[in-house]
Structure formats: structure tokens, C-alpha cells
Amino acid sequence: DSGVTQTPKHLITATGQRVTLRCSPRSGDLSVYWYQQSLDQGLQFLIQYYNGEERAKGNILERFSAQQFPDLHSELNLSSLELGDSALYFCASSARVGPYEQYFGPGTRLTVT
Amino acid sequence: GDSVTQMEGPVTLSEEAFLTINCTYTATGYPSLFWYVQYPGEGLQLLLKATKADDKGSNKGFEATYRKETTSFHLEKGSVQVSDSAVYFCALSSNYGGATNKLIFGTGTLLAVQP
Numbered sequence: 001d002s003g004v005t006q007t008p009k010h011l012i013t014a015t016g017q018r019v020t021l022r023c024s025p026r027s028g029d030l031s032v033y034w035y036q037q038s039l040d041q042g043l044q045f046l047i048q049y050y051n052g053e054e055r056a057k058g059n060i061l062e063r064f065s066a067q068q069f070p071d072l073h074s075e076l077n078l079s080s081l082e083l084g085d086s087a088l089y090f091c092a093s094s095a096r097v098g099p100y101e102q103y104f105g106p107g108t109r110l111t112v113t
Numbered sequence: 114g115d116s117v118t119q120m121e122g123p124v125t126l127s128e129e130a131f132l133t134i135n136c137t138y139t140a141t142g143y144p145s146l147f148w149y150v151q152y153p154g155e156g157l158q159l160l161l162k163a164t165k166a167d168d169k170g171s172n173k174g175f176e177a178t179y180r181k182e183t184t185s186f187h188l189e190k191g192s193v194q195v196s197d198s199a200v201y202f203c204a205l206s207s208n209y210g211g212a213t214n215k216l217i218f219g220t221g222t223l224l225a226v227q228p
Binding site for chain 1: 145147149155156157158159162202206214215216217218220221
């Protein structure tokens with residue numbers, strides 16, 4: 001158990017809908033990252049937050065957004081969903097910003113029908 | 114940009130065989146290097162890491178050495194077990210120029226160990 005929790009574990013929704021994925025980092029970790037894992041794109045970095053502020057953006061679509069709350073949990077919002085958004089979404093956390101190891105949650109499997 | 118290349122799978126081995134999974138990288142600056150493992154239906158687990166040239170990361174019988182001269186970080190294990198069957202990802206993290214320390218992953222290598 002990495003100490004990172006993600007909910008829900010599975011999510012099935014229709015095209016055009018909006019969903020929210022939730023992540024709680026390891027106790028004491030200030031930095032949260034979101035990644036997308038799909039068969040065609042592999043593991044791709046989406047966005048990073050550090051202590052409530054956006055730190056960096058990767059290959060994140062404009063339809064996607066995220067935030068980190070004062071209690072350090074984070075939410076990834078996906079809107080106007082398309083079939084191609086079906087993927088496994090991982091959250092990871094690390095203690096600080098820098099080349100430190102990241103600990104991953106179990107992921108949320110999103111299926112868009 | 115930074116990238117990681119790892120050998121195509123699947124790799125199929127018999128129990129107690131020697132394992133090598135090749136990984137090479139391209140990066141600006143001095144990245145940290147990682148191996149993560151993903152068991153079926155689970156998230157990624159950190160297997161080992163190395164933060165500077167010539168460092169050797171090791172865990173659970175797996176080893177990898179950070180080779181700056183060949184830009185490589187090959188994963189090895191002397192005797193694999195059926196329980197090692199999983200997908201292995203090589204990754205780098207670079208904070209060069211103040212950029213994020215996001216992880217950049219290779220495509221993953223599926224290892225199947227047969228009894």
C-alpha cells in the first residue's frame with residue numbers, strides 16, 4: 001500500500017458527460033501529480049500541484065482541469081467526455097518538488113461509452 | 114525533449130532464469146532514474162531508483178546501475194520467480210532549468226515467468 005488513495009476505482013459514463021476523480025496523497029506529501037495511462041499513448045503526465053498551486057502542465061486537454069485543496073487532496077475534472085478519454089488515471093504524490101520518488105495510487109479506470 | 118526507450122516485450126522466461134530489461138534515456142541535465150512495476154490490476158510501485166551517475170539501485174533482488182556514458186539504466190535480476198510476472202516501466206525525472214520533476218515513462222515491458 002503506497003498510502004495514496006483514489007476514488008472511485010471504476011467509472012462508467014457516457015460521451016458528453018463530466019466526471020470528477022479524487023486523490024488523497026500520502027500523509028505529509030505536498031506535491032500531487034496526475035497521469036493518464038492508455039494503450040495508444042502509454043503513461044502521460046497531465047498536471048502537477050504543489051501545496052495548493054499549479055506547478056506544471058503536461059499533455060492535458062483544455063476539457064480537463066484539476067485543483068488541490070487546503071487539506072492537500074486533489075480532484076481531476078474531466079468534461080465533455082469522448083470515447084478516447086477512456087483510460088486509467090493515476091494520481092501520485094511526493095514529499096517535495098524535485099527529483100524525488102513519486103508514490104502512485106491504485107488508479108481510476110474510466111470507461112466512456 | 115527528454116525521453117525513455119525500453120525494450121519491447123513480452124519477455125518470457127522460465128523460473129530461475131536471468132533477467133535483463135534494457136532502458137536508455139535522453140535528457141538535458143542530470144536526471145534521476147527509476148524502475149516502476151505494475152502488477153495486473155494494480156497501480157505502479159516504485160521498484161528502485163538512482164539519482165546520479167554510477168549509483169546502483171537495488172530492491173527485492175532487482176538491480177540497475179545509472180550509466181551516464183551510455184545513458185542507460187538496465188534492469189537485472191539473477192533468478193526470476195513466477196511472482197515477478199508484471200509490466201516494468203523505466204522512468205526519468207528531470208528538474209533541469211526549473212522545469213517540473215514530472216516522470217517521463219518508457220512504454221513498459223511485460224515480463225511473463227513460467228514455472
